Amino acid sequence: MTDRRSKSKNTKKKSKITQNYIQVIQEFIRGKGYIPLSSTELIERLKVHEDHHKVFRQALSKLVKDGFLLYKKKRYGLVGRKSQEIISGTLSVHPRGFAFLSPDNPTASDQDIFIPKHLTGNAVDGDQVEVAVDWEHVPAKGPEGKVVSIVNRGRTHLSGIILHVEQSGAARAHVPILGTKQAVRVQASEEYSIKRGDRVVMHILQWGDKEQETVCEISHVLGPISDPSLDIPSAIENYELRGDFPTRVKKEAKAWGTRIPASELKVREDLRHLECVTIDPETAKDFDDAITLEQVEKGHYLLGVHIADVSHYVSPGSALDKEASLRSNSTYFPGYCLPMIPSALSDQLCSLRPNVNRLTVSIFMRFNSRGRMIDYRVARSVIRSKRRFSYEEAKEVLDGTRRSKHKALLERMVDLCHLLKGKRRERGSVELFLPEYRVQVDEKGVPFGIEVIEYDITHQMIEEFMLKANETVAAHLSAQDQSLTYRVHDEPNEEDLASFRQLARAFGHQIGAKPDAEEIQNLFHAISGRPESQFLATAYIRCMKLAQYSTQNIGHYGLSLEHYCHFTSPIRRYADLVAHRALFGELEENVDVPSIAKQCSEQERVSARAEGSVLLLKKLRLLQSQLKKDPGLALQAVVTRVKPFGLIVELEKYMVEGFIHVSNLHNDYYVFNPTSMVLQGENTGERFQCGERVSVSLDRICLITLETEWSLLEKPRKRKKKRKK
DSSP: OHHHHHHHHHHHHHHHHHHHHHHHHHHTSTTTTTBOOOOHHHHHTTTTGGGGGGHHHHHHHHHHHTTTTTEEETTETTTTTTTEEEEEEEEETTTSSOOOEEEGGGOOOOSSSEEEEGGGGOOOOOOOEEEESSSSSSOOOOOOOOEEEEEEESSSSSEEEEEOOOOOOOOOETTTTTOOOSSSSOOOOOSSSTTTEEEEEEEEEEOOOOSSSSSEEEEEEEEEEGGGGHHHHHHHHTTEEEEEEOOHHEEEEEHTTSSOOOHHHHHHETTTOOOOEEEEEEEETOOOEEEEEEEOOGEEEEEEEEOOOHHHHHHHSHHHHHHHHHHOOOEEEEEEEESSSHHHHIIIIIIIOSSSSSEEEEEEEEEETTEEEEEEEEEOOOOOOOOEEHHHHHHHHHHSSSSSSHHHHHHHHHHHHHHHHHHHEEEEEEEEOOOOEEEEOTTTSOEEEEEEEEEOHHHHHHHHHHHHHHHHHHHHHHHHTTTOOOBBBBBHHHHHHHHHHHHHHTTTTTOOOOOOOHHHHHHHHHTTTSSTTHHHHHEEEEEOOOOOOOOOOOOTTTTBBBOBOOOSSSBBHEEEEHHHHHHOOOOOOTOOHHHHHHHHHHHHHHHHHHHHHHHHHHHHHHHHHHHOOOTOOOOOEEEEEETTEEEEEEEETTOOOOEEEEEGGGSSOOEETTOOOOOOOETTTOEEEEEEEEEEEEEEEETTTTEEEEEEOOOOOOOOOOOOO
8 A cells, every 4th residue: 555655746846847847848848949959968967967867858748749849850949830940051159159040052141141059050160061040030130040960071180189099009099179078089000109198180081970979080190289389280180270371372472572663663653752651559460551741731630541451462263363262361479470371472572661662552541630531532652661660669759769750659649549539539439448468478388478568659649540540441442332341240139238238237347238339438437457357348249240341331330330342451362352453343253252251251260269279378387487486376367257166267367268167266165156146155145246356276277179177266264343342
């Protein structure tokens, strides 16, 4: 009798659990963004306890039997909902893990399909995939999808680091582009003897998935992770960047020689008499823009922006042009630049060095005394720069600590800069004063410090002049109905702005439900110099949509401009070179400008991922070396996000993010308040919230996976005053 009652109770309990899961599944699948998932994926998304997996699957079966769910191709969909359309295309993976599908057939979707991080499967950047898109419920930010199959892999090789070598000689490897969850097995090799920490390039024998490992064989060994000189070559392999230039390309570049022929000077506007200067970073070699500025009648300003005429040397269809198109841009690593065109041009003949003749494309813009542009003109020209300033040197001249005959010119630049910044504020463009954190490395790639470069007036004035030149060229070509690679930036969706608003409020700053540009600008002026300013500015940028190149001119939201393109950096960006050709009618009729725009956008994202990976590795190397000198080193950080399971902090000096699990906080039980985004100890009352400065210790660094472990250092406790009896 007792056994029957016990069985009856267990049956009722299971039935109740099943019913609960049925309700949870129904609510989740009715959601607007739901895309058919497998039972395993549903278990992961809903965080079903391991003991309940069987009951959960029973709940799914019951919903199928009752006609609520449709089970097809091992996935569960909602009956009655319009079936998802399958679209094929190329996947572009963002550094933060999410991806975009560029459809093979442009008529399938007028915009790229967004793929959340957890729905990319094991697809990697460049793969040809099929994506299920639910057109019935399209979020405000655009269509979303899920990778359902990989049609064709974009890679035949992978770059990775050996994690473990077995006695048989086979090994396990970490492949950065696949992440830590994808297992990669390396077959034993008689040719190569490998050990933990070796960087290797592998030929893919069999692609794996969540259940099966990817199998590879070693193609060649780069060297150990302990050698920082290999950080950049490894990134070039890992992200499939183009390293050395082909022989034919280098020959074409060198064939131009080192001097400009006199015949070319005769057919150009001669501007060598003008007071012309360049202002660039101290380490720059490719000077692609120079400035002249005169104050003329009626208090007007005549600004000349002179850009290296790369299109004169890189003609359409040449070996130089084809290689530059494939690279699309230069990639900048700490202490090293992987150029778009060979150094014979990028660092020499095209670079606007002082006291030598250089071929340029000049745009002259006349502004009245209030900063409004009155007219402009464009010409092919020759200049002779009178002085090469670094930003630091120009600032010293303006501050009066360095003497220069060009001081009056620099002061005019400051005056015009302030006028243009005023116009920028009037049209609603948000300006962020973000310093640059540059990792300093020696000739062997060993990091030895971090240089903080402030966004001072010298940076601001050059930026304003370049922005105005880019805008003017875009408007000029648009008026002529020229095909062009516009630089476009769509407005953010309300969900992302709401997330930024919530974050700002967690730091104690109140902004409206739908903040306009003025309100955002006032916020950043108010927090300038405060510890959270850098993080909030970065968070604001992240809530924006990605800027990209397109032949469809939708304007530039971030700059509040109707027309904008890239024109001022043709040495390092192919899109600028295209704009130069369009400006002088040199674009061939059969050139596929939309494909060029797509290629430039995709390659820009690849370069950003490569740059970011090396930058993080160099920072962790620097931290590791400092911890060896001082194992108990206390690092200052700012709490940037608070989660139920811990704190996310950012080191103030290094701009490296770390996570502190709630179990590594002080001895207490912490409760999370989702409204105020605060973790508070039940016994001590100790609170952790966004914007708070904390001292942390870095307990472990793994250079192979770039993973870190952190602890919070004990706060000095305030002594409670004894109550008088």
